[in-house]
Amino acid sequence: MTPVIATIQRMATVVACFGLLTSLGPSRPLQAQTFGNEAWVNCSYNGRNLRxxxxxxxxxxxxxxxxxxxxxGxxxxxxxxxxxxxTSSIYRDPRGGEWNLLxxxxxxxxxxPANGNTIIFDGSQHDCSKVWKLGSICG
Known part of the structure; x- marks a missing residue:
């Protein structure tokens, strides 16, 4: 067997082993992954209704x-x-803004609270203030 053919065979073995290992799962720790895309719902950002x-x-x-x-988008x-x-927590966005979640x-x-921006998930500003009666947190 020539050295070129032996090298090609070794490379093919390495590629096959790599394919087997990657099919068994990642070799590095799992990174954060999306595991729960929920359905589109009615929401509100500063009183503007948007899904x-x-x-x-x-x-x-x-x-x-x-x-x-x-x-x-x-x-x-x-x-x-x-x-x-x-029922309440504090969250941070990537720009350092802190958000009270209720x-x-x-x-x-x-x-x-720093800028007054309000997001309502699965509801509107009307729902928040009139139906749920959550008061000033509704914006």
């Missing part, structure tokens, strides 16, 4: 990171900083 959906960004629940994607990620009560019957409100 959005939430995607959890971790390998399993409970999850301290999620992404909101808006129907116009904009998205942002929120990372849990602390939990204050069973959950209500599967829906939630994110309010940034």
């Amino acid at each position: 959005c959906r939430r995607s959890f960004l971790c390998n399993s629940a409970p999850c301290g990171r999620f992404q909101l994607t808006w129907s116009d 904009i998205s942002d990620t929120y990372t849990l900083i602390s939990t204050t009560t069973r 959950s209500y019957a599967g829906s939630f409100v994110l309010r940034n």
